[in-house]
Amino acid sequence: MKPIAMAILAAWCLAGLLSAGESSSTNPLADLPSKPGPHIEKIRALGDNAWLNLGCPEGDPRWGAEGVARGRAWCSKMAAAPDLGGAFFCGTGVHGAVKSDGRYMDDLWFYDALAHRWICLYPGASKETKLKLDKHGFEVTEDGEDIPISYLSHAYNNTTYNTDLKLYHIMWTQCPWWGKAVPQRWEWLDVPKEKQTYGNVGGVIPLTKHPLLWDVAANKWERTFVEGAGPGGRFEGVAEYIPSLKQTLYTYQGATWFYDYASNTWKAGAKVPASVAVYDSNGCFDSKRERVYVAKANGFACYDVKLGTWTEIKAEGQPEHLGATNNAQLYFDAANGVVLWHQSNGPIAVYDPDANRWTDLGDSTPDISGKGESLKHFLWHGFYHAALNAHFFYRAGDSNLNKATMLVYRYKNVKP
Numbered sequence: 001m002k003p004i005a006m007a008i009l010a011a012w013c014l015a016g017l018l019s020a021g022e023s024s025s026t027n028p029l030a031d032l033p034s035k036p037g038p039h040i041e042k043i044r045a046l047g048d049n050a051w052l053n054l055g056c057p058e059g060d061p062r063w064g065a066e067g068v069a070r071g072r073a074w075c076s077k078m079a080a081a082p083d084l085g086g087a088f089f090c091g092t093g094v095h096g097a098v099k100s101d102g103r104y105m106d107d108l109w110f111y112d113a114l115a116h117r118w119i120c121l122y123p124g125a126s127k128e129t130k131l132k133l134d135k136h137g138f139e140v141t142e143d144g145e146d147i148p149i150s151y152l153s154h155a156y157n158n159t160t161y162n163t164d165l166k167l168y169h170i171m172w173t174q175c176p177w178w179g180k181a182v183p184q185r186w187e188w189l190d191v192p193k194e195k196q197t198y199g200n201v202g203g204v205i206p207l208t209k210h211p212l213l214w215d216v217a218a219n220k221w222e223r224t225f226v227e228g229a230g231p232g233g234r235f236e237g238v239a240e241y242i243p244s245l246k247q248t249l250y251t252y253q254g255a256t257w258f259y260d261y262a263s264n265t266w267k268a269g270a271k272v273p274a275s276v277a278v279y280d281s282n283g284c285f286d287s288k289r290e291r292v293y294v295a296k297a298n299g300f301a302c303y304d305v306k307l308g309t310w311t312e313i314k315a316e317g318q319p320e321h322l323g324a325t326n327n328a329q330l331y332f333d334a335a336n337g338v339v340l341w342h343q344s345n346g347p348i349a350v351y352d353p354d355a356n357r358w359t360d361l362g363d364s365t366p367d368i369s370g371k372g373e374s375l376k377h378f379l380w381h382g383f384y385h386a387a388l389n390a391h392f393f394y395r396a397g398d399s400n401l402n403k404a405t406m407l408v409y410r411y412k413n414v415k416p
Contacts, residue, residue: 027219033085034115046410051366054406058117066101069109069118071379071396074154076325079161080383086113087383088168091155093399096177104181125149125182132188136225137204146223150178156236156325157283168214174206174234230266231257238283240292273312275299282330288337295322317358335389335414344380
């Protein structure tokens, strides 16, 4: 880790990234969690199987018209940070999308649930960005600060939060559509001119095994170089931090890996059941039973942390199709000890692991789009807020703010 003092200054004053008047020497997450706003009492008052529409979150005033996070395709998961009272949010939407301020949509956000506002942690690269390669082949500023470019094609379920070290962890998912947004990138990439096609960034940058982290305390990016084995290239998998192991589990296309932050190494785990050994799966961590659930289409399985084994699940009432990250969401409801599945703009079903049974709650999703309006391009992103026993769902257009709104849902109140 680089010195915190330098990081706090560099995070907002990155050479070539922020224009005059955009820099800040303060950490926007330093004072979180926020003082609860008036909407919190409304959330606390929610009944069973009930929704609340909070409207569009307040934008980050430092970024004007682009102070509100845009919706983004294939991004069902916002990684919850309980200690901060909200969740992280990132991932590109439309291929090569550029925002109205000229910045590429490889930005990074935090939703402050207690204040119902967006905090922009990183605004994204632009045509003014100037970087170089360090000794590992990673992109850095002249001062050696890590700055990732086009690090997620889509977010899928490739993000998690290390609650012990306060690190937002991203599994690098190479996005090749950066050419028009950041054309000067070719200048510092060590790629021969004849191979400068379709986002070719060489052999090191796109490797998933090198963790991309947002360090909350230091208020900056950190890319860690890993020697030895680990997950390889671009994958659409499921990442979940396991507190008891102090490691992150990552599963994709039949493989299971564990990243140990202390030793900076990856270790291979058990083989995944065929039904979920596919790409673009939803997942969640069951903190009560220490299990990681993975769902995709007709497949549903769990990894038991204590036993170190995977089990395919065939439960009573299981939905016929559990979807993927662009049309469904999967979260663990800690207060009730159940897994909640929501189909975008559709029904909710709850899985009780103890009874091995699903309960169909029907479609109670609020109609906030207007009659006759297509819902195809309205995307859903969310997380579970344990302290409030509430599920937050951000719904917006793909790479835009079309009818952007934050919805809150409660499955069931818990008796004191």
